Amino acid sequence: MLKINNLHVKLEEEDKQILKGLTLEVPAGEVHAIMGPNGSGKSTLSYVLSGRDGYEVTEGSATLEGASLLDMEPEERAAAGLFLAFQYPVEIPGVGNMTFLRTAVNAQRKARGEAELTAGEFLKVVRAKAADLQISPDMLKRPVNVGFSGGEKKRNEILQMAMLEPRMCIMDETDSGLDVDAMRLVSDGVNALRSPDRSFLVITHYQRLLSHIQPDVVHIMANGRIIKSGGPDLALEVEENGYGDLLAEAG
Amino acid sequence: MSESAVQELQTPQVSGTARPAGALDARLAQLDLPQGGFSARARADALSRLRAAGLPGPRDEYWRYTDPRPFTAASPQALPVDGGPESPLFAARDKLTLVFVDGLFDAAASDDLSLEGVEITTLAQADQAGSHWAADLYGALELAGQSPVSRPFATLNTAAARDGLLIRVTGKPAKPVHVLHRRGSEGADAVWHHVIRVESGAELTLLESGVVGARSNGVIEADLAQGAKLHHITAKRANDPKVGLSHLFARVGAEAVLKSFALVVNGTTMRHEAIVDMVGDDAVAHVAAAVLGDGNVGPFHHDDTVFITHGALRGESRQVFKKVLKNGAVGVFQGKILVKNGAQKTDGYQISQALLLDEASQFLAKPELEIYADDVKCSHGSTTGAIDEDALFYLRSRGVPHERAIVFLVLSFLADALEEVEDETLRDEINERLDAWLTDRPRG
Numbered sequence: 071m072l073k074i075n076n077l078h079v080k081l082e083e084e085d086k087q088i089l090k091g092l093t094l095e096v097p098a099g100e101v102h103a104i105m106g107p108n109g110s111g112k113s114t115l116s117y118v119l120s121g122r123d124g125y126e127v128t129e130g131s132a133t134l135e136g137a138s139l140l141d142m143e144p145e146e147r148a149a150a151g152l153f154l155a156f157q158y159p160v161e162i163p164g165v166g167n168m169t170f171l172r173t174a175v176n177a178q179r180k181a182r183g184e185a186e187l188t189a190g191e192f193l194k195v196v197r198a199k200a201a202d203l204q205i206s207p208d209m210l211k212r213p214v215n216v217g218f219s220g221g222e223k224k225r226n227e228i229l230q231m232a233m234l235e236p237r238m239c240i241m242d243e244t245d246s247g248l249d250v251d252a253m254r255l256v257s258d259g260v261n262a263l264r265s266p267d268r269s270f271l272v273i274t275h276y277q278r279l280l281s282h283i284q285p286d287v288v289h290i291m292a293n294g295r296i297i298k299s300g301g302p303d304l305a306l307e308v309e310e311n312g313y314g315d316l317l318a319e320a321g
Numbered sequence: 322m323s324e325s326a327v328q329e330l331q332t333p334q335v336s337g338t339a340r341p342a343g344a345l346d347a348r349l350a351q352l353d354l355p356q357g358g359f360s361a362r363a364r365a366d367a368l369s370r371l372r373a374a375g376l377p378g379p380r381d382e383y384w385r386y387t388d389p390r391p392f393t394a395a396s397p398q399a400l401p402v403d404g405g406p407e408s409p410l411f412a413a414r415d416k417l418t419l420v421f422v423d424g425l426f427d428a429a430a431s432d433d434l435s436l437e438g439v440e441i442t443t444l445a446q447a448d449q450a451g452s453h454w455a456a457d458l459y460g461a462l463e464l465a466g467q468s469p470v471s472r473p474f475a476t477l478n479t480a481a482a483r484d485g486l487l488i489r490v491t492g493k494p495a496k497p498v499h500v501l502h503r504r505g506s507e508g509a510d511a512v513w514h515h516v517i518r519v520e521s522g523a524e525l526t527l528l529e530s531g532v533v534g535a536r537s538n539g540v541i542e543a544d545l546a547q548g549a550k551l552h553h554i555t556a557k558r559a560n561d562p563k564v565g566l567s568h569l570f571a572r573v574g575a576e577a578v579l580k581s582f583a584l585v586v587n588g589t590t591m592r593h594e595a596i597v598d599m600v601g602d603d604a605v606a607h608v609a610a611a612v613l614g615d616g617n618v619g620p621f622h623h624d625d626t627v628f629i630t631h632g633a634l635r636g637e638s639r640q641v642f643k644k645v646l647k648n649g650a651v652g653v654f655q656g657k658i659l660v661k662n663g664a665q666k667t668d669g670y671q672i673s674q675a676l677l678l679d680e681a682s683q684f685l686a687k688p689e690l691e692i693y694a695d696d697v698k699c700s701h702g703s704t705t706g707a708i709d710e711d712a713l714f715y716l717r718s719r720g721v722p723h724e725r726a727i728v729f730l731v732l733s734f735l736a737d738a739l740e741e742v743e744d745e746t747l748r749d750e751i752n753e754r755l756d757a758w759l760t761d762r763p764r765g
């Protein structure tokens with residue numbers, strides 16, 4: 071599904087290398103987790119994959135089902151099936167959550183040559199999915215993320231993910247800011263989306279999320295590279311011992 | 322949006338020196354000054370005031386950011402009569418439509434003047450008689466609005482306007498009064514003057530749209546009695562490279578509510594002045610505008626100049642001005658809140674913001690507060706910013722195409738100004754229209 075090979079990325083504005091030869095593959099149907107110290111480049115990876123400005127890829131490649139992501143506009147990547155649940159979802163005053171979501175869903179359907187949803191069809195689906203995530207009708211009507219609590223914003227990200235039905239879901243610290251119950255809601259939402267032709271890349275600092283969303287593979291990222299990959303036990307090891315040994319091991 | 326401090330104001334680059342001798346005479350010579358009638362005294366007075374004060378030149382302090390010469394020139398540059406393609410706004414709304422061609426009432430094209438709760442006459446008609454209720458108001462609010470800052474083009478208007486509406490509202494008419502402008506000739510220099518008196522407890526919605534003269538000068542004098550309400554919404558034809566000047570002089574009585582909203586989409590040199598005198602306790606006045614300026618459609622320059630005076634207790638005033646500028650468009654805002662001694666518990670708010678879609682465009686803002694009462698709440702703010710890149714990326718990452726995302730963000734920027742349109746049908750119509758305009762445009 072997602073193949074990243076020897077990816078090198080620097081900031082456009084300054085001479086700072088952030089990703090330094092990152093290689094990673096997430097096969098279809100799998101859930102991979104990325105853990106790593108603050109500043110190791112996890113969010114940068116998610117932004118570069120989804121097409122944010124400000125980064126320069128100096129070497130390497132990233133493909134989604136064989137198509138090169140790095141040449142596409144952000145909206146083309148979305149239409150190709152990529153989704154990023156932001157670490158810090160953006161507030162957009164004056165744009166209604168529903169209007170935004172319907173535009174996004176229909177833009178993607180249009181880009182893929184599918185029929186657009188009517189207002190009625192959309193409403194039915196969004197109401198049901200919002201209810202699952204305990205997002206109130208009032209929140210749906212409000213401007214995008216404006217006045218949402220931290221946890222509400224994260225749930226709103228998962229609602230968008232559920233509505234857009236992407237092939238490749240990247241979740242950047244979706245668990246931070248969630249209370250215990252919300253963590254369960256979000257995990258249930260994610261688990262409901264798991265399927266043989268959908269993959270997940272879950273960035274997190276904590277083992278807790280991974281006990282709800284069982285990963286197939288856990289990667290440890292440090293200083294712009296994957297320094298170790300392993301099974302779910304690797305997350306437990308990090309939780310117990312921190313990154314010290316792993317970093318030392320990697321040199 | 323990213324905010325920067327209010328832009329440092331500089332003297333604009335205007336060549337030429339003081340007012341050219343004889344400019345006023347040349348200007349007046351082109352106008353057909355009406356004689357006689359109930360307004361004769363006010364007109365004669367206006368003419369002598371105008372001769373004493375003269376027209377402003379580029380050096381006048383109040384014209385620092387807007388070159389007055391398009392308005393002082395003897396005649397305007399001709400423009401196509403149709404004003405460009407576009408279906409009329411407010412089509413969805415049931416209304417009483419009164420047509421003005423080059424500033425003159427066209428009875429044949431208009432609806433019948435009768436509407437329950439309102440008495441309407443035209444200025445030209447009324448001027449055939451020596452007396453009219455509007456005699457106490459015609460030119461009087463304009464005159465009152467000349468202090469502390471003179472507004473000579475409004476004085477010119479009082480002297481020279483040949484037509485307009487005299488509207489006395491005594492009830493709550495079932496539908497709005499709609500002034501529909503048409504351009505009858507390419508070089509039309511349209512001047513009109515409306516007087517509106519909203520009696521105690523009465524309400525009126527006044528809509529303005531259509532194609533005004535190649536150059537226009539419109540004045541509205543509005544007198545709101547106790548508990549009266551006037552909603553004024555103006556949206557002239559978009560993408561018409563006209564030169565235009567307008568003044569709203571309002572006197573707002575106790576518990577009366579004035580709401581005035583302007584939608585401006587492209588044009589050449591335009592200035593709108595709102596002069597509001599809040600004379601009664603608990604009066605409310607909101608003045609707002611949503612402005613889109615694209616310098617590629619014409620050398621866009623739009624100036625909003627607002628002066629709100631609180632002269633009574635517990636007045637609430639709001640100024641909400643939003644301008645979206647690109648391709649070298651210039652937006653100006655000069656806004657003042659004056660709170661007189663004794664106008665306690667005044668709640669005055671003013672915000673002026675520009676969204677610059679490129680670096681060639683600019684916004685010049687001069688927000689002012691002058692307060693002589695000690696128990697008031699007044700705030701003002703002015704920002705200039707660009708499209709928020711984080712928001713843009715967020716929208717695009719969800720699959721919203723770049724152009725559509727920009728439209729979302731522009732509409733989002735304008736939303737606070739649109740909120741000032743109380744009638745939801747009209748607000749939705751304006752929003753949809755804005756959306757359509759923005760969508761048709763090439764990517765900014």
Ligand SMILES: Nc1ncnc2c1ncn2[C@@H]1O[C@H](COP(=O)(O)OP(=O)(O)OP(=O)(O)O)[C@@H](O)[C@H]1O
Pocket residue numbers: 081088106107108109110111112113114115124157
């Ligand atoms: N636009 C930028 N300007 C300057 N430095 C940047 C920029 N973007 C990222 N960096 C730097 O790159 C490094 C990686 O940042 P990134 O946000 O990807 O880390 P992260 O692994 O997501 O960390 P965290 O766990 O704290 O979320 C950090 O040192 C960060 O300061």
Ligand SMILES: [Mg+2]
Pocket residue numbers: 112113114157242243
């Ligand atoms: Mg991060």
